[in-house]
Amino acid sequence: MSRRLSSQLQRKFPEDVYCEKHLELVQLFCVDDQILLCGQCFHSQEHENHLVCGVQEAAGVYRKLFQEILNTLKEKLEVAKSILADEQERMVMIQGEEQDFKEMIESEYRIRFRLMVEEMNFRSLQDCVFNPKLREDHLNQVLAFATELKGQSQETLQRLNDLGKENMNKLKESEGRLSGHICSLQKMTVELEKKCGKYTLMVLQNARSSLKRSESLLLQCLEQAQITDLSLCQVTGMSRMLKVLQRAVTLDPKTANPCLVLSEDLRSMHLRNVQQDVPHSPGRFVFSATVLGVESFTSGRHYWEVDVEKATKWQLGVSEDSASRHGDLPTTSGNKVLLMGSLMGTNYTFWAFPPLKRVSLRGEQMHKVGVFLDCQSGQISFYDVANRSLIYNFSSLTFQGALRPIFSLCIPSGVTNSDSLSICLPPVSSCDVTVSPQSSLA
Numbered sequence: 449m450s451r452r453l454s455s456q457l458q459r460k461f462p463e464d465v466y467c468e469k470h471l472e473l474v475q476l477f478c479v480d481d482q483i484l485l486c487g488q489c490f491h492s493q494e495h496e497n498h499l500v501c502g503v504q505e506a507a508g509v510y511r512k513l514f515q516e517i518l519n520t521l522k523e524k525l526e527v528a529k530s531i532l533a534d535e536q537e538r539m540v541m542i543q544g545e546e547q548d549f550k551e552m553i554e555s556e557y558r559i560r561f562r563l564m565v566e567e568m569n570f571r572s573l574q575d576c577v578f579n580p581k582l583r584e585d586h587l588n589q590v591l592a593f594a595t596e597l598k599g600q601s602q603e604t605l606q607r608l609n610d611l612g613k614e615n616m617n618k619l620k621e622s623e624g625r626l627s628g629h630i631c632s633l634q635k636m637t638v639e640l641e642k643k644c645g646k647y648t649l650m651v652l653q654n655a656r657s658s659l660k661r662s663e664s665l666l667l668q669c670l671e672q673a674q675i676t677d678l679s680l681c682q683v684t685g686m687s688r689m690l691k692v693l694q695r696a697v698t699l700d701p702k703t704a705n706p707c708l709v710l711s712e713d714l715r716s717m718h719l720r721n722v723q724q725d726v727p728h729s730p731g732r733f734v735f736s737a738t739v740l741g742v743e744s745f746t747s748g749r750h751y752w753e754v755d756v757e758k759a760t761k762w763q764l765g766v767s768e769d770s771a772s773r774h775g776d777l778p779t780t781s782g783n784k785v786l787l788m789g790s791l792m793g794t795n796y797t798f799w800a801f802p803p804l805k806r807v808s809l810r811g812e813q814m815h816k817v818g819v820f821l822d823c824q825s826g827q828i829s830f831y832d833v834a835n836r837s838l839i840y841n842f843s844s845l846t847f848q849g850a851l852r853p854i855f856s857l858c859i860p861s862g863v864t865n866s867d868s869l870s871i872c873l874p875p876v877s878s879c880d881v882t883v884s885p886q887s888s889l890a
Contacts, residue, residue: 465649477506482656484649507648510655517662518640525633528670532626535672539619542675546612549678550605555843556683557601559820559827563689563749564593600685608681615675622673629668636662679798679808683838686831690820693751694874697741697853702729704739707859714742718758718868719857741853744769750821752853753833753872757815760791760867763856764819765801766828768849784854785842787830789814800840807840816872821851 465474465484472486480498490500501509639658643651698714706724708717719737726732733739745766756762765786788799791814798808816833826845831838857867 475503476500477503477652479506482652482654484652503652504648507651510651511644514640514643514651514658514662517659517666518637518644520666521633521637521640521662524666524670525630525637528626528630528633531670531672532623532630535619535622535626538672538675539616539623542612542615542619542678545678546608549608549681551843552838552841553601553604553608553681553683555827556829556838556841557597557604559822559825559829560685560687561594561597563687564597565590567687567689567692604681604683608678611676611678611681615673615678618673618675622671626670629665629670632665636665677809679810682835684836686818686833686836690751690818690831691875693749693820695743695750695752696874697743697752697871699855699871700740700742700852701726703731703733705733705737705859707737708739708857710739715873716868716870717855717857719859719865721865736856737859738763738854738856740767740769741855744850744852745821745823746850747823749823751818753816753818754855755816755870755872756789757813758866758868758870759789759857761789761858762867762869763788763854764817764830765854766819766821766851767854768847769852783848785828785845786854786856787817787819787840789817798839800842819853823847823851 467474467484467486467489470486470489474484474486474489476485476487476490477483478485478495478498478500481495484503485495485500489495640662643653643655643658699710699717701710701714704710704717704726706726707719707721709720709724710717717739731740754764756764763786765784767785768783784801786801788801790797790799794812796808796810796812796814797806798810799805800807810832812835814832814834817839818829818831818833820827820829820831822828825843826847827841827843828845829838829841855869855871857869858865
Protein backbone atom coordinates (compact mmCIF):
# COMPACT_ATOMS: atom_id res chain seq x y z
CA MET A 449 0.00 0.00 0.00
CA SER A 450 1.37 3.43 -0.98
CA ARG A 451 2.27 5.90 1.72
CA ARG A 452 1.94 8.82 -0.66
CA LEU A 453 -0.96 11.25 -0.30
CA SER A 454 -4.17 9.27 -0.37
CA SER A 455 -7.11 9.95 -2.68
CA GLN A 456 -8.90 11.88 0.03
CA LEU A 457 -6.06 14.43 0.05
CA GLN A 458 -6.52 15.01 -3.63
CA ARG A 459 -10.25 15.70 -3.09
CA LYS A 460 -10.48 17.95 -0.02
CA PHE A 461 -7.07 18.15 1.65
CA PRO A 462 -8.24 18.14 5.25
CA GLU A 463 -5.67 19.07 7.82
CA ASP A 464 -5.97 15.74 9.66
CA VAL A 465 -4.90 12.73 7.61
CA TYR A 466 -4.30 9.22 8.90
CA CYS A 467 -1.78 6.68 7.73
CA GLU A 468 -3.63 3.98 5.80
CA LYS A 469 -1.24 1.30 7.08
CA HIS A 470 -1.02 2.11 10.79
CA LEU A 471 -4.18 4.23 11.14
CA GLU A 472 -2.16 6.91 12.96
CA LEU A 473 -2.24 10.65 12.36
CA VAL A 474 0.47 11.65 9.86
CA GLN A 475 2.55 14.50 11.26
CA LEU A 476 5.87 13.98 9.50
CA PHE A 477 7.19 14.38 5.97
CA CYS A 478 10.06 12.41 4.41
CA VAL A 479 12.01 14.81 2.18
CA ASP A 480 13.93 12.00 0.45
CA ASP A 481 10.86 9.96 -0.56
CA GLN A 482 8.43 12.92 -0.67
CA ILE A 483 5.79 11.07 1.39
CA LEU A 484 3.83 11.63 4.60
CA LEU A 485 4.75 9.54 7.66
CA CYS A 486 3.15 8.57 10.93
CA GLY A 487 5.20 7.77 14.04
CA GLN A 488 5.53 4.04 13.24
CA CYS A 489 6.55 4.77 9.63
CA PHE A 490 9.23 7.15 10.91
CA HIS A 491 10.80 4.47 13.16
CA SER A 492 10.87 1.88 10.42
CA GLN A 493 14.17 0.79 8.97
CA GLU A 494 13.10 2.18 5.60
CA HIS A 495 13.39 5.80 6.76
CA GLU A 496 16.07 5.64 9.44
CA ASN A 497 18.67 7.44 7.27
CA HIS A 498 16.24 9.84 5.55
CA LEU A 499 15.72 13.52 6.15
CA VAL A 500 12.38 13.80 7.97
CA CYS A 501 10.67 16.90 9.37
CA GLY A 502 7.27 17.98 10.63
CA VAL A 503 4.46 18.45 8.10
CA GLN A 504 3.93 22.11 9.04
CA GLU A 505 7.67 22.82 8.89
CA ALA A 506 8.04 21.12 5.47
CA ALA A 507 4.96 22.88 4.12
CA GLY A 508 6.30 26.24 5.32
CA VAL A 509 9.64 25.72 3.60
CA TYR A 510 8.06 24.62 0.32
CA ARG A 511 5.42 27.34 0.44
CA LYS A 512 8.09 30.02 0.80
CA LEU A 513 10.15 28.45 -2.00
CA PHE A 514 7.12 28.13 -4.27
CA GLN A 515 6.13 31.73 -3.60
CA GLU A 516 9.58 32.97 -4.63
CA ILE A 517 9.49 30.85 -7.77
CA LEU A 518 5.93 32.00 -8.48
CA ASN A 519 6.99 35.65 -8.37
CA THR A 520 9.85 34.94 -10.75
CA LEU A 521 7.56 32.96 -13.07
CA LYS A 522 5.13 35.88 -13.23
CA GLU A 523 7.95 38.25 -14.08
CA LYS A 524 9.19 35.92 -16.79
CA LEU A 525 5.65 35.52 -18.10
CA GLU A 526 5.37 39.28 -18.58
CA VAL A 527 8.76 39.36 -20.32
CA ALA A 528 7.70 36.50 -22.60
CA LYS A 529 4.46 38.31 -23.48
CA SER A 530 6.41 41.48 -24.25
CA ILE A 531 8.87 39.63 -26.51
CA LEU A 532 5.99 37.88 -28.27
CA ALA A 533 4.33 41.24 -28.92
CA ASP A 534 7.65 42.57 -30.28
CA GLU A 535 8.01 39.56 -32.60
CA GLN A 536 4.49 40.04 -33.92
CA GLU A 537 5.19 43.73 -34.43
CA ARG A 538 8.42 42.88 -36.24
CA MET A 539 6.50 40.57 -38.59
CA VAL A 540 4.37 43.52 -39.67
CA MET A 541 7.39 45.82 -39.78
CA ILE A 542 9.58 43.64 -42.00
CA GLN A 543 6.75 43.31 -44.51
CA GLY A 544 6.69 47.10 -44.77
CA GLU A 545 10.50 47.25 -44.92
CA GLU A 546 10.58 44.66 -47.68
CA GLN A 547 8.09 46.70 -49.72
CA ASP A 548 10.15 49.87 -49.13
CA PHE A 549 13.34 48.16 -50.26
CA LYS A 550 11.55 46.73 -53.30
CA GLU A 551 10.40 50.20 -54.34
CA MET A 552 13.88 51.57 -53.67
CA ILE A 553 15.54 48.89 -55.83
CA GLU A 554 13.08 49.38 -58.69
CA SER A 555 13.48 53.15 -58.49
CA GLU A 556 17.28 52.91 -58.55
CA TYR A 557 17.33 50.70 -61.63
CA ARG A 558 14.90 53.00 -63.42
CA ILE A 559 17.08 56.05 -62.84
CA ARG A 560 20.16 54.04 -63.73
CA PHE A 561 18.62 53.10 -67.06
CA ARG A 562 17.67 56.72 -67.79
CA LEU A 563 21.19 57.86 -66.98
CA MET A 564 22.69 55.21 -69.21
CA VAL A 565 20.46 56.13 -72.14
CA GLU A 566 21.34 59.78 -71.56
CA GLU A 567 25.03 58.89 -71.53
CA MET A 568 24.74 56.87 -74.74
CA ASN A 569 22.83 59.68 -76.45
CA PHE A 570 25.39 62.17 -75.20
CA ARG A 571 28.19 60.19 -76.84
CA SER A 572 26.50 58.98 -80.01
CA LEU A 573 24.16 61.77 -81.06
CA GLN A 574 26.35 63.41 -83.74
CA ASP A 575 27.55 60.14 -85.27
CA CYS A 576 24.07 58.59 -85.39
CA VAL A 577 22.45 61.55 -87.19
CA PHE A 578 24.20 60.86 -90.49
CA ASN A 579 24.86 57.14 -90.16
CA PRO A 580 21.88 54.74 -90.09
CA LYS A 581 24.17 51.81 -89.25
CA LEU A 582 25.49 53.58 -86.16
CA ARG A 583 21.95 54.55 -85.21
CA GLU A 584 20.92 50.88 -85.40
CA ASP A 585 23.98 49.85 -83.38
CA HIS A 586 23.15 52.48 -80.82
CA LEU A 587 19.58 51.18 -80.49
CA ASN A 588 20.83 47.60 -80.13
CA GLN A 589 23.25 48.76 -77.47
CA VAL A 590 20.44 50.40 -75.54
CA LEU A 591 18.29 47.27 -75.81
CA ALA A 592 21.20 45.08 -74.66
CA PHE A 593 21.76 47.32 -71.68
CA ALA A 594 18.06 47.32 -70.83
CA THR A 595 18.05 43.52 -70.86
CA GLU A 596 21.15 43.36 -68.70
CA LEU A 597 19.78 45.90 -66.25
CA LYS A 598 16.43 44.10 -66.04
CA GLY A 599 18.25 40.87 -65.21
CA GLN A 600 20.24 42.58 -62.45
CA SER A 601 17.08 44.14 -61.06
CA GLN A 602 15.25 40.79 -61.00
CA GLU A 603 18.22 39.10 -59.35
CA THR A 604 18.37 41.73 -56.60
CA LEU A 605 14.61 41.58 -56.06
CA GLN A 606 14.77 37.79 -55.85
CA ARG A 607 17.49 38.00 -53.17
CA LEU A 608 15.29 40.46 -51.29
CA ASN A 609 12.27 38.16 -51.59
CA ASP A 610 14.25 35.13 -50.38
CA LEU A 611 15.67 37.06 -47.46
CA GLY A 612 12.22 38.37 -46.55
CA LYS A 613 10.78 34.84 -46.52
CA GLU A 614 13.69 33.58 -44.43
CA ASN A 615 13.18 36.38 -41.89
CA MET A 616 9.43 35.77 -41.76
CA ASN A 617 9.93 32.04 -41.17
CA LYS A 618 12.32 32.77 -38.32
CA LEU A 619 9.84 35.17 -36.73
CA LYS A 620 6.97 32.68 -37.08
CA GLU A 621 9.08 29.96 -35.47
CA SER A 622 9.92 32.37 -32.66
CA GLU A 623 6.23 33.28 -32.29
CA GLY A 624 5.28 29.61 -31.95
CA ARG A 625 8.09 28.90 -29.50
CA LEU A 626 7.18 31.91 -27.34
CA SER A 627 3.47 31.08 -27.42
CA GLY A 628 4.20 27.55 -26.17
CA HIS A 629 6.50 28.89 -23.48
CA ILE A 630 3.86 31.37 -22.33
CA CYS A 631 1.28 28.57 -22.12
CA SER A 632 3.67 26.49 -19.97
CA LEU A 633 4.41 29.47 -17.74
CA GLN A 634 0.70 30.15 -17.25
CA LYS A 635 -0.02 26.52 -16.33
CA MET A 636 2.88 26.44 -13.90
CA THR A 637 1.76 29.72 -12.37
CA VAL A 638 -1.74 28.37 -11.74
CA GLU A 639 -0.30 25.19 -10.23
CA LEU A 640 1.97 27.06 -7.81
CA GLU A 641 -0.78 29.49 -6.85
CA LYS A 642 -2.87 26.51 -5.75
CA LYS A 643 0.08 25.08 -3.83
CA CYS A 644 0.58 28.35 -2.02
CA GLY A 645 -3.07 28.34 -0.92
CA LYS A 646 -4.54 27.53 2.49
CA TYR A 647 -4.19 23.74 2.42
CA THR A 648 -0.96 22.66 4.10
CA LEU A 649 -0.86 19.18 2.58
CA MET A 650 -1.54 20.51 -0.93
CA VAL A 651 1.86 22.22 -0.79
CA LEU A 652 3.60 18.90 -0.31
CA GLN A 653 1.88 16.95 -3.06
CA ASN A 654 4.40 16.31 -5.87
CA ALA A 655 6.51 19.14 -4.43
CA ARG A 656 9.80 17.94 -5.90
CA SER A 657 8.26 17.45 -9.35
CA SER A 658 6.77 20.95 -9.26
CA LEU A 659 10.16 22.38 -8.30
CA LYS A 660 11.95 20.62 -11.13
CA ARG A 661 9.41 21.66 -13.75
CA SER A 662 9.27 25.27 -12.61
CA GLU A 663 13.07 25.54 -12.44
CA SER A 664 13.29 24.04 -15.93
CA LEU A 665 10.95 26.75 -17.22
CA LEU A 666 12.97 29.46 -15.52
CA LEU A 667 16.20 28.18 -17.08
CA GLN A 668 14.83 28.41 -20.62
CA CYS A 669 16.20 31.48 -22.41
CA LEU A 670 13.79 34.00 -23.93
CA GLU A 671 15.34 35.38 -27.11
CA GLN A 672 14.12 37.26 -30.13
CA ALA A 673 14.68 35.71 -33.53
CA GLN A 674 17.93 36.75 -35.18
CA ILE A 675 16.92 38.04 -38.60
CA THR A 676 19.10 39.35 -41.41
CA ASP A 677 19.14 43.05 -42.25
CA LEU A 678 17.40 43.57 -45.61
CA SER A 679 19.99 46.22 -46.48
CA LEU A 680 22.38 43.36 -47.25
CA CYS A 681 20.55 43.12 -50.59
CA GLN A 682 22.70 45.95 -51.89
CA VAL A 683 22.26 47.50 -55.30
CA THR A 684 25.85 47.49 -56.49
CA GLY A 685 27.43 49.62 -59.18
CA MET A 686 27.05 53.31 -59.95
CA SER A 687 26.29 55.01 -63.24
CA ARG A 688 29.36 56.62 -64.78
CA MET A 689 27.07 59.46 -65.80
CA LEU A 690 27.13 60.63 -62.17
CA LYS A 691 30.66 61.91 -62.72
CA VAL A 692 29.40 64.00 -65.64
CA LEU A 693 26.70 65.42 -63.37
CA GLN A 694 29.03 66.10 -60.42
CA ARG A 695 28.85 69.71 -59.20
CA ALA A 696 31.42 71.88 -57.47
CA VAL A 697 29.34 72.57 -54.36
CA THR A 698 30.54 75.16 -51.82
CA LEU A 699 29.40 76.02 -48.29
CA ASP A 700 27.42 79.15 -47.48
CA PRO A 701 29.02 80.87 -44.44
CA LYS A 702 25.87 82.95 -43.88
CA THR A 703 24.00 79.78 -42.86
CA ALA A 704 26.76 78.08 -40.83
CA ASN A 705 26.23 77.37 -37.15
CA PRO A 706 28.73 79.32 -34.94
CA CYS A 707 30.29 76.00 -33.83
CA LEU A 708 31.39 75.28 -37.41
CA VAL A 709 34.67 76.47 -38.85
CA LEU A 710 34.67 76.63 -42.64
CA SER A 711 37.80 76.42 -44.78
CA GLU A 712 38.87 79.34 -46.98
CA ASP A 713 37.78 77.56 -50.13
CA LEU A 714 34.39 76.83 -48.48
CA ARG A 715 34.66 73.12 -49.25
CA SER A 716 35.25 71.70 -45.77
CA MET A 717 33.92 72.20 -42.25
CA HIS A 718 34.96 71.09 -38.79
CA LEU A 719 33.63 71.47 -35.25
CA ARG A 720 35.00 73.55 -32.44
CA ASN A 721 33.90 73.47 -28.81
CA VAL A 722 33.53 77.25 -28.52
CA GLN A 723 31.13 79.24 -30.67
CA GLN A 724 32.62 81.91 -32.92
CA ASP A 725 31.49 85.52 -33.05
CA VAL A 726 29.68 85.66 -36.37
CA PRO A 727 27.47 88.33 -37.94
CA HIS A 728 23.74 87.91 -37.48
CA SER A 729 22.01 86.23 -40.39
CA PRO A 730 18.31 85.28 -40.61
CA GLY A 731 19.21 82.00 -42.34
CA ARG A 732 21.88 80.91 -39.87
CA PHE A 733 21.46 77.57 -38.07
CA VAL A 734 21.63 78.11 -34.31
CA PHE A 735 20.64 74.84 -32.65
CA SER A 736 22.38 72.35 -34.96
CA ALA A 737 25.88 72.23 -36.43
CA THR A 738 24.51 72.68 -39.93
CA VAL A 739 25.36 74.66 -43.05
CA LEU A 740 23.78 74.89 -46.47
CA GLY A 741 25.47 74.86 -49.85
CA VAL A 742 25.66 78.09 -51.82
CA GLU A 743 24.24 76.40 -54.92
CA SER A 744 20.49 75.93 -55.35
CA PHE A 745 18.74 73.65 -57.81
CA THR A 746 15.27 73.94 -59.31
CA SER A 747 15.59 71.56 -62.27
CA GLY A 748 17.89 69.01 -63.86
CA ARG A 749 20.07 66.32 -62.33
CA HIS A 750 22.93 67.01 -59.94
CA TYR A 751 25.50 64.98 -58.04
CA TRP A 752 28.09 65.76 -55.38
CA GLU A 753 30.37 63.75 -53.13
CA VAL A 754 31.30 64.32 -49.48
CA ASP A 755 34.25 62.89 -47.57
CA VAL A 756 32.84 61.66 -44.24
CA GLU A 757 35.84 59.59 -43.10
CA LYS A 758 36.72 62.03 -40.28
CA ALA A 759 33.17 62.29 -38.89
CA THR A 760 31.46 59.93 -36.45
CA LYS A 761 27.97 61.45 -36.82
CA TRP A 762 26.81 63.42 -39.83
CA GLN A 763 23.80 64.36 -41.94
CA LEU A 764 23.69 64.95 -45.67
CA GLY A 765 20.87 65.74 -48.05
CA VAL A 766 18.90 68.66 -49.42
CA SER A 767 16.81 71.42 -47.91
CA GLU A 768 14.16 73.56 -49.55
CA ASP A 769 15.45 77.10 -49.90
CA SER A 770 12.26 78.77 -48.76
CA ALA A 771 12.16 82.48 -48.13
CA SER A 772 10.29 81.72 -44.93
CA ARG A 773 13.01 79.41 -43.58
CA HIS A 774 14.88 80.83 -40.61
CA GLY A 775 17.84 78.65 -39.75
CA ASP A 776 16.71 75.75 -37.56
CA LEU A 777 13.08 76.90 -37.67
CA PRO A 778 11.52 75.55 -40.86
CA THR A 779 7.94 76.30 -41.81
CA THR A 780 7.15 72.59 -42.36
CA SER A 781 8.64 69.37 -41.04
CA GLY A 782 9.12 67.98 -44.54
CA ASN A 783 11.42 70.64 -46.01
CA LYS A 784 14.54 68.47 -45.58
CA VAL A 785 15.51 65.10 -46.99
CA LEU A 786 18.38 63.59 -45.02
CA LEU A 787 20.62 60.58 -44.70
CA MET A 788 22.20 60.33 -41.25
CA GLY A 789 25.30 58.25 -40.54
CA SER A 790 26.48 57.19 -37.08
CA LEU A 791 29.70 55.28 -36.39
CA MET A 792 29.56 53.07 -33.27
CA GLY A 793 32.75 51.04 -32.87
CA THR A 794 33.26 49.51 -36.29
CA ASN A 795 29.60 49.53 -37.34
CA TYR A 796 27.93 52.23 -39.39
CA THR A 797 24.21 52.78 -38.87
CA PHE A 798 22.25 54.83 -41.39
CA TRP A 799 18.99 56.65 -40.73
CA ALA A 800 16.73 58.31 -43.29
CA PHE A 801 14.35 61.22 -42.91
CA PRO A 802 11.45 61.74 -43.52
CA PRO A 803 10.10 59.74 -41.82
CA LEU A 804 12.89 58.95 -39.38
CA LYS A 805 13.80 55.28 -39.73
CA ARG A 806 16.86 53.07 -39.65
CA VAL A 807 17.63 51.90 -43.17
CA SER A 808 20.99 50.18 -43.10
CA LEU A 809 23.74 48.69 -40.93
CA ARG A 810 27.26 48.15 -42.27
CA GLY A 811 30.32 46.83 -40.51
CA GLU A 812 32.88 48.92 -42.34
CA GLN A 813 34.37 52.40 -42.42
CA MET A 814 32.60 54.93 -44.60
CA HIS A 815 34.84 57.12 -46.75
CA LYS A 816 32.77 59.06 -49.28
CA VAL A 817 29.05 59.50 -49.70
CA GLY A 818 27.61 60.48 -53.07
CA VAL A 819 24.36 62.46 -53.23
CA PHE A 820 22.32 62.40 -56.46
CA LEU A 821 19.38 64.74 -57.00
CA ASP A 822 16.90 64.42 -59.86
CA CYS A 823 14.55 67.39 -59.58
CA GLN A 824 12.30 66.25 -62.41
CA SER A 825 11.54 62.75 -61.09
CA GLY A 826 11.69 63.79 -57.43
CA GLN A 827 14.47 61.35 -56.54
CA ILE A 828 17.38 61.64 -54.13
CA SER A 829 19.90 58.80 -53.90
CA PHE A 830 22.81 58.27 -51.50
CA TYR A 831 25.77 56.10 -52.47
CA ASP A 832 28.74 54.49 -50.77
CA VAL A 833 31.31 55.74 -53.27
CA ALA A 834 34.16 53.47 -52.15
CA ASN A 835 32.06 50.30 -52.47
CA ARG A 836 30.10 51.71 -55.42
CA SER A 837 26.75 50.71 -53.94
CA LEU A 838 23.44 52.34 -53.07
CA ILE A 839 22.83 53.19 -49.40
CA TYR A 840 19.28 54.49 -49.73
CA ASN A 841 17.08 56.53 -52.01
CA PHE A 842 13.89 58.56 -51.90
CA SER A 843 11.59 58.57 -54.91
CA SER A 844 8.45 60.39 -56.07
CA LEU A 845 9.21 63.38 -53.86
CA THR A 846 7.43 66.70 -54.39
CA PHE A 847 9.52 69.84 -54.01
CA GLN A 848 8.01 73.27 -53.38
CA GLY A 849 10.98 75.42 -54.33
CA ALA A 850 14.71 75.57 -54.94
CA LEU A 851 16.79 72.89 -53.24
CA ARG A 852 20.15 73.43 -51.57
CA PRO A 853 22.65 70.83 -50.34
CA ILE A 854 22.73 70.52 -46.55
CA PHE A 855 25.60 69.34 -44.34
CA SER A 856 25.51 68.70 -40.60
CA LEU A 857 27.70 67.38 -37.77
CA CYS A 858 26.87 66.53 -34.16
CA ILE A 859 27.51 69.41 -31.74
CA PRO A 860 29.86 68.21 -28.96
CA SER A 861 28.43 68.05 -25.43
CA GLY A 862 31.32 69.08 -23.21
CA VAL A 863 33.90 66.82 -24.88
CA THR A 864 36.44 67.56 -27.56
CA ASN A 865 35.12 66.73 -31.01
CA SER A 866 37.23 67.12 -34.14
CA ASP A 867 34.69 65.78 -36.63
CA SER A 868 34.90 67.26 -40.11
CA LEU A 869 33.32 66.97 -43.56
CA SER A 870 34.84 67.85 -46.93
CA ILE A 871 33.13 68.32 -50.28
CA CYS A 872 34.99 66.58 -53.10
CA LEU A 873 35.89 68.45 -56.27
CA PRO A 874 34.53 67.07 -59.55
CA PRO A 875 37.08 65.23 -61.71
CA VAL A 876 38.75 67.48 -64.27
CA SER A 877 37.92 65.16 -67.16
CA SER A 878 34.46 64.12 -66.00
CA CYS A 879 33.12 64.19 -69.54
CA ASP A 880 35.63 61.69 -70.89
CA VAL A 881 33.50 58.62 -70.36
CA THR A 882 33.78 55.50 -72.50
CA VAL A 883 30.34 54.08 -73.09
CA SER A 884 29.50 50.41 -72.79
CA PRO A 885 26.67 48.66 -70.94
CA GLN A 886 28.98 46.93 -68.50
CA SER A 887 31.44 49.78 -67.88
CA SER A 888 28.57 52.09 -67.03
CA LEU A 889 27.85 49.99 -63.94
CA ALA A 890 31.42 49.57 -62.83
